[in-house]
Amino acid sequence: MERADDAALDLLFREARTHSKWLEKPVPDALLRQAYELARMGPTSGNCQPLRILFVTSAEAKKKFEPCLSEGNRAKTMAAPATAIFAMDMEFYELMPRLFHDPTARSWFAGKPAAIEETAFRNSTLQAAYFMLACRSLGLDCGPMSGFDKQKTDAVFFSGTTWRSNFICNIGYGDKSALHPRNPRLDFAESCKIA
């Protein structure tokens, strides 16, 4: 295949929108798993794969999550079929001997908090982007947000673990009738240079 067809480009990029209102249509766990299984194929530095995802779907987990959300993100998140908490494993490097062919990879990070932080943040964010585009490729809609209390979220869900939250994303089937016009995007000439 030389390139994706226009229908796929529309689905992933051109016509995909950030949603805040959700149709009454559940998201099967199997579909979240399929999205992860596509997203995990994307590249990370030294194949380090620091992304961890907690899917908040049950009424009980939603109730625990609600006070962690900024006010403007609360109602739409409570109404979403699922919310992904994109987290990063701050001990991701412990798995690198299994994930990467270079046996010294663990030593690039162990005991080096700045390198751990930068690599976990950059690569979990990359993987979260792959995951959101994978969701879209499966017909799901996304509503990513960074308006939430990370410390509170970590205390509620990740206490006693090495997971730390990065950002969050509602997942479901968006109600297109509730969309506002799309915000403008920067032109190539404003954002890019060729040297």
Add this chain to the structure above:
Amino acid sequence: MERADDAALDLLFREARTHSKWLEKPVPDALLRQAYELARMGPTSGNCQPLRILFVTSAEAKKKFEPCLSEGNRAKTMAAPATAIFAMDMEFYELMPRLFHDPTARSWFAGKPAAIEETAFRNSTLQAAYFMLACRSLGLDCGPMSGFDKQKTDAVFFSGTTWRSNFICNIGYGDKSALHPRNPRLDFAESCKIA
């Protein structure tokens, strides 16, 4: 369209690989522009769009870039048709009055270096991931890397500007015959939980 077809999922995720060897086939500037025009549609926090890209393509720019690269990334980068330096505009918030409907958006960042840093890093990384998948959707191959000297790169290319480098990515048509077997990926059960 309900979901992308298998050919598109293969192209973007399942069969796409990180490449280090490149076919002798140039990458037209127009294709880099098309990839940007797809990628820019992806979501960012408050539509802040901090990503900036310098495409290193000319012999002269490559020569300036060469000493910024870690030794293991030098030969493959010099041989690549193009290298994207994914950068972030540390004054991205100056454009928010034009990009986002909330007129207070600029004030969330102006004079707040920690908020600027986190938002620029997270969102430029998201946009770089969208860009890499957009490249793949157009039939291009990518080889992302973080092994380079960011300070030196900023001094060489971004001196006197508000752009700062994040990570880099070779772009071209990969030589599939030079690929090693794919490194393992983490299973859903290792990386994800449903609550």
